[in-house]
Amino acid sequence: MGELRFGARDLGNLRFAISPLWETAAAARAVTDPGRHVVHLPWIRRAASLGRGGGLGGRTSPPAALTARSGLLAGRLLPAPRCPLAEIEEELSALLATPPEQVRDALAAVPRPAPTGAGRQPAEDPERVLPELAEALHSWWEAAVRPYWPRIRAALEADIAHRTRLLAEDGIHEVLSSLHPTLRRDGDRLRSPDLPADSDGLGGTGLTLTPSAFADRCRVLGGRRGTPPALVYPARALGLLWERRENTDxxxxxxxxxxxxxxxxxxxxxxxxxxxxxxxxxxxxxxxxxxxxxxxxxxxxxxxxxxxxxxxxxxxxxxxxxxx
Known part of the structure; x- marks a missing residue:
C-alpha cells in the first residue's frame, strides 16, 4: 500500500493537465495487453497492424519492450506534464533531459525480459535508451495516436470539466476521493495499492492530476526541475470514445x-x-x-x-x- 501526503501548500498548488507523451506510451502498452483495455478494441485492431513488419515495427520496438514491464515507463522515466496544454515535442525534450543516473536506476529496477530474438535489450546499452525511446514514441504518436488525438483529448477535457465542477460543488477532498475506486483519502494522505510504497510527502510542490484514456490504474510520474509530480488516473466516460462518427449532419x-x-x-x-x-x-x-x-x-x-x-x-x- 503506497501513499501521497499533502500539506496546505500542496492543495493550493493542485492543477490538471493532459500528457500526450503519457497517452502515447500507455497506448503502446494497451496494444500488447488488449484484454485489460476492452473499451479500446476498435482502436487496438487498427493500431496493432501498424507494428507488424515494415519500418514502423522496428522503430516502435523500444516502447513495446519497455512498456511491457510495469516499472520503467510508468513512473521512472516519463516526465510529469509541465503545463495544462503540453505538446508532445515539449515532453519528448523533457524526456531526453532525464539525468543519466535516473536512467540507470530505472533500468536496474525493471526485471530483464527473456530473450526474444529481437536484438539487444535496453539494459545492454543504457546510453542509447533515451534517444531510441524518444524516436520510437514519436513514431508511434504520429502513426497510431495523433490521427485520433482530437477525440482522445476531447474525452480527457470532458473529464477535467467534470472534476472542476465537482470541485466547485463538493470541494477538493471529494475530487481526490473520486479519482479511482482503489484510491482512498485518509486525512492528509491518499492511499492506494497502485501508489509507490516509498513515496515521500509532496513538500509543497503540489500535484498535477492527469486523466488518461489508456491508464488502467493510477500511476505517479515524478516531478523534476520545479515541475510537480503527476498522478495519472483513468478518465471517466470512455464507453463511446471509438464509436463511429459520421460527417456533420x-x-x-x-x-x-x-x-x-x-x-x-x-x-x-x-x-x-x-x-x-x-x-x-x-x-x-x-x-x-x-x-x-x-x-x-x-x-x-x-x-x-x-x-x-x-x-x-x-x-x-x-x-x-x-x-x-
Missing part, C-alpha cells in the same frame, strides 16, 4: 452553414485558429470570421493560454452537435 449544415458546422464539430477539444484552419482547409481569415459568429451565438468560447486563444464548444454547442 446536413440539417446542422443548413442551419449554420457548412463551414461553421465543420468548425463547431472541430471544437470538441480546445483548438487554435491555426489548428482549425489545418483541420478544415479554410483560411485563417475565414476561420476567425466564422468563430466570431459562433462565439456571438454562444456556441463556442475562447480562453487565452500564453500567446494563443483556444476555442472550445460551449455546453450549448455540444448539445447542438449531439442532437445533430
Amino acid at each position: 446536413d440539417a446542422l449544415a443548413r442551419l449554420l452553414g457548412r463551414s461553421r458546422a465543420r468548425l463547431l464539430a472541430c471544437t470538441g477539444s480546445p483548438s487554435t485558429t491555426t489548428q482549425l484552419a489545418a483541420r478544415t482547409g479554410l483560411s485563417l481569415g475565414a476561420v476567425s470570421q466564422h468563430l466570431a459568429v459562433l462565439r456571438d451565438a454562444g456556441l463556442v468560447t475562447g480562453h487565452r493560454y500564453r500567446r494563443e486563444v483556444h476555442y472550445t464548444a460551449t455546453d450549448l454547442g455540444t448539445a447542438l452537435l449531439t442532437r445533430a
Whole structure:
C-alpha cells in the first residue's frame, strides 16, 4: 500500500493537465495487453497492424519492450506534464533531459525480459535508451495516436470539466476521493495499492492530476526541475470514445452553414485558429470570421493560454452537435 501526503501548500498548488507523451506510451502498452483495455478494441485492431513488419515495427520496438514491464515507463522515466496544454515535442525534450543516473536506476529496477530474438535489450546499452525511446514514441504518436488525438483529448477535457465542477460543488477532498475506486483519502494522505510504497510527502510542490484514456490504474510520474509530480488516473466516460462518427449532419449544415458546422464539430477539444484552419482547409481569415459568429451565438468560447486563444464548444454547442 503506497501513499501521497499533502500539506496546505500542496492543495493550493493542485492543477490538471493532459500528457500526450503519457497517452502515447500507455497506448503502446494497451496494444500488447488488449484484454485489460476492452473499451479500446476498435482502436487496438487498427493500431496493432501498424507494428507488424515494415519500418514502423522496428522503430516502435523500444516502447513495446519497455512498456511491457510495469516499472520503467510508468513512473521512472516519463516526465510529469509541465503545463495544462503540453505538446508532445515539449515532453519528448523533457524526456531526453532525464539525468543519466535516473536512467540507470530505472533500468536496474525493471526485471530483464527473456530473450526474444529481437536484438539487444535496453539494459545492454543504457546510453542509447533515451534517444531510441524518444524516436520510437514519436513514431508511434504520429502513426497510431495523433490521427485520433482530437477525440482522445476531447474525452480527457470532458473529464477535467467534470472534476472542476465537482470541485466547485463538493470541494477538493471529494475530487481526490473520486479519482479511482482503489484510491482512498485518509486525512492528509491518499492511499492506494497502485501508489509507490516509498513515496515521500509532496513538500509543497503540489500535484498535477492527469486523466488518461489508456491508464488502467493510477500511476505517479515524478516531478523534476520545479515541475510537480503527476498522478495519472483513468478518465471517466470512455464507453463511446471509438464509436463511429459520421460527417456533420446536413440539417446542422443548413442551419449554420457548412463551414461553421465543420468548425463547431472541430471544437470538441480546445483548438487554435491555426489548428482549425489545418483541420478544415479554410483560411485563417475565414476561420476567425466564422468563430466570431459562433462565439456571438454562444456556441463556442475562447480562453487565452500564453500567446494563443483556444476555442472550445460551449455546453450549448455540444448539445447542438449531439442532437445533430
